Amino acid sequence: MAPAAFSQAAPWPSKPINYLVAFPAGGTTDILARVVSQKLGAALGTTLVIENKGGAGGSVGSEIAARAPADGYNLLGGTISSHAINVSLYPKLGYDPIKSFTPVYLYGTNPVVLVVAANSPYKTLKDLLTAAKANPGKLSGASAGNGTSQHLAQELLAFKGDVKFTHVPYKGSAPAIQDVMSGQVDFMFDTTVVAGAHIQSGKLRALAVTSAKRLSDALTDVPTVAESGWPGTAGFEVVSWQALFAPAGTPKPIVDKLHAEILKIIQTPEMQERIKGLGMQPSTLTPEQVQAFQKAEIEKWAQVIKAANIKLD
Secondary structure: OHHHHHHHOOOOOOEEEEEEEEOOOOOOOHHHHHHHHHHHHHHHHHOEEEOOOOOOOEEEEEEHHOOOOOOOOOEHHHHHHHHHHHHOEEEEOOOOOOOOEEEEEEEEEEEEEEEEOOOOOOOOOOHHHHHHHOOOOOOOOEEOOOHHHHHHHHHHHHHHHHHEEEEEEOOOOOHHHHHHHOOOOEEEEEEEHHHHHHHOOOOOOEEOOOOOEEEOOOOOOOOOOHHHHOOOOOOOOOEEEEEEEEEOOOOHHHHHHHHHHHHHHHHHHHHHHHHHOOOOEEOOOOOOHHHHHHHHHHHHHHHHHHHHOOOOO
């Protein structure tokens, strides 16, 4: 019992911390992990080791993290997909997004913008919805793949607006948005990071942003979906998001310490600029507030997925 007692009394952290990223290297989740880990490690006096385990919209890595020891030495970079959408998409998910994890920090949210080609006949969101209402299923909407936030934003608009679109999934945002610009597909929802440059270049026209309020950047003139005045769209909001989780049962003092140190890091001018450069709006929610936000997201997307009858293996 002596070694065990000594181990429990050992100060935290006394060894490297594993930071598992549930997505491939190079994406936003991975970039955040590497930038934050370097500074967090210095603040805690240890090293954070990044490991990428992508697959199934973040489900593969999340399942691994859910089974890791809840000792303060295991963290997970998750997103709206892995911790809000997948639970309703995959019939055999190997973890519970709420029960299997403790939220540590919500890095930020990323608004989504609805775009059409620059020469599209649709000048406003109301124009697009009017055409969709008159011609059910005729208008096509691209996405980065089945079950992605782009896909579900489209389904939520169809559900709320009582219209029908034809979904056209692609293997990623790049080919999808190219076909929107060429007019092969009528419209697409995508993050401001991906669509912003094409809007500024004049190749795409932005019809609406999916945030609750207009964005205070280059898209300040683009109305929200709710501003369209279309029946059912009041309160419409879709944001992608990035968060840090720990396995359920991780001691609260450790979670609180991690949250406090990351908050200090995120609030520095350097990190504020970096996060905004990723198209994100930084967050200051507490771990308890993050969980409440997460539960609301799960409920919202469960309703959309059920209404659209979307299922993935």
